[in-house]
Amino acid sequence: MCKTFLKEHLDALDISYTLTGVGEVYIKEKLSQEKKKKLSDSLKKYGIEILTNQKLTLVERIKNAIDEMLKDNENKPLKLSTYLSDTLNYSYTHLSSIFSESTYTSIENYTILRKVDLVKDYLCNTNLTLTEIAFKLNYSSVAHLSGQFKKTTGLTPSSFQNIMKKKKNLIPNIK
Numbered sequence: 001m002c003k004t005f006l007k008e009h010l011d012a013l014d015i016s017y018t019l020t021g022v023g024e025v026y027i028k029e030k031l032s033q034e035k036k037k038k039l040s041d042s043l044k045k046y047g048i049e050i051l052t053n054q055k056l057t058l059v060e061r062i063k064n065a066i067d068e069m070l071k072d073n074e075n076k077p078l079k080l081s082t083y084l085s086d087t088l089n090y091s092y093t094h095l096s097s098i099f100s101e102s103t104y105t106s107i108e109n110y111t112i113l114r115k116v117d118l119v120k121d122y123l124c125n126t127n128l129t130l131t132e133i134a135f136k137l138n139y140s141s142v143a144h145l146s147g148q149f150k151k152t153t154g155l156t157p158s159s160f161q162n163i164m165k166k167k168k169n170l171i172p173n174i175k
Contacts, residue, residue: 009042059102066111116152123161130157
């Protein structure tokens with residue numbers, strides 16, 4: 001759907017391009033300021049931003065790859081570094097350096113934060129047990145998941161879940 005959307009907008013402006021991945025486009029020509037503005041305005045209406053800085057683009061690709069890896073329940077990679085290197089075709093050292101320089105945090109820390117966000121989502125919106133969540137997110141143990149969760153949020157997963165249940169009971173329209 002994203003590719004179709006991009007094709008329609010690029011074709012409407014008669015821009016020569018190649019789609020290189022999900023949400024990634026290589027523009028084959030130098031765009032006039034007018035075409036750049038029209039394209040930017042056309043995409044901005046839908047919350048799509050054009051990234052022209054190669055480092056920021058790579059950082060977004062890293063973030064997207066991490067999100068995809070965390071959602072993929074079938075093919076759990078052994079190591080994050082191997083997965084990112086294979087997926088993005090750069091050395092992990094290069095990816096790590098660019099990511100840290102641009103975001104002021106490490107890839108590992110970002111991944112932990114994303115995992116904790118997913119744990120919160122699973123705790124609030126599913127009936128999965130902590131053991132099932134730990135397995136789904138490739139934690140070595142429930143204790144490891146709980147430790148990272150508490151270090152990141154200041155709460156244990158069960159305390160977080162109890163607080164969210166109380167909030168739901170106070171405000172019935174919250175999902």
